[in-house]
Amino acid sequence: MQVPVSPVRVAISNDYEVVVRGVHAMLAPFPERIEVVELDLNCPPKEPVHVTLYDTFSQARVDSPELASLVGQEHVGAVAVYSWDLDPRQVEVALARGCRAYLDKAMSAQALAHALERVAAGEIVVSRRGSADDQRSADAGGSPASAGSAASAGPGPDWPGRDAGLSAREAEVLTLIVQGLTNEAIAAQTFLSINSVKTYIRSAYRKIGVTRRAQAVLWGIHHGLLPARKRITDPASPASGSVS
Structure with missing residues (x-):
């Protein structure tokens, strides 16, 4: 039986600040459901979280040492890969290495929030583009009317350049x-x-x-295309962060 977690404590991990801040902005309309506690640039989460959302921009391969270093650490929680690349080989490798989810960056903000809730509750969640999984996930988390227009009209994933x-x-x-x-x-x-x-x-x-x-x-x-090493422990502040 799934045990609901509310709010889900999430760390967002990538090498680029614009990437993690873009994902954070997507999840901002759901503060009672999703609490983003850290934005981690090329370093592991410091605070205990339920889910670490690993954005694969510039690290497309899921057999990278960076991803492997996250999986299995108790304070990191469940690791969810967040990618545009839904190659079945990548999905298989990620799950075999202990990741608990493989999520499509094309999904809506509402669907992403609900997917993170499912992962925190112990599910293994895998996106399948074109199968209407995103819509079902959004519907399960609340109808478009109840979710409000902010979720559907909110920002999407961002990237340098x-x-x-x-x-x-x-x-x-x-x-x-x-x-x-x-x-x-x-x-x-x-x-x-x-x-x-x-x-x-x-x-x-x-x-x-x-x-x-x-x-x-x-x-x-x-133009900001070099990877950074930084931990942002106050994601709501645009100037927060410390060099690790």
């Missing part, structure tokens, strides 16, 4: 370039073909107005 017109995938590839990865290494990490990687690179370069890799790296350094 979005304000420059980069898609999430273009930005992900560009952040890996800034970190020094080769095209082949990027393809392996993102489960993309080498030709797809090159296509994303060309379109990203066109949008940011560069033609060479060195120029792209310099642009990325000046």
Whole structure:
């Protein structure tokens, strides 16, 4: 029997502040159900939480050491992967490594909140895009009328470079370039073909107005595409945080 938890204490984990703050903003309309207590940039949660939501931006592979270091720590709670990539191979690896959920970043804020509640109650939750799971999850957590318009009209996932017109995938590839990865290494990490990687690179370069890799790296350094190491223990404050 599921034991409801209210509110669910959540830590959001990623390497980029704009990413974790975007997810936090999505969950803000549900303060009585979801309490985001930490935003963790490239470091594990410090406070005990029920669920750690691990956003995979720039760390597409779920067999990464960063994710492995979270699973099994009592104060980290259940680990839920949050990703646009629903490749069954990734889902299988994540669950085999002890993650308790694999959630689609395309789901609504209402559906995400309800999924986190289910994970905190002990369920294993896996999104299946196109199967109407998101809508069922939203309905189970409350009808659109009862949830209010703030949830349906609220912000969605964010990423570095979005304000420059980069898609999430273009930005992900560009952040890996800034970190020094080769095209082949990027393809392996993102489960993309080498030709797809090159296509994303060309379109990203066109949008940011560069033609060479060195120029792209310099642009990325000046536009927040380098990973950070920081723990934000007061997510409601835009200036809060400490270097670990």
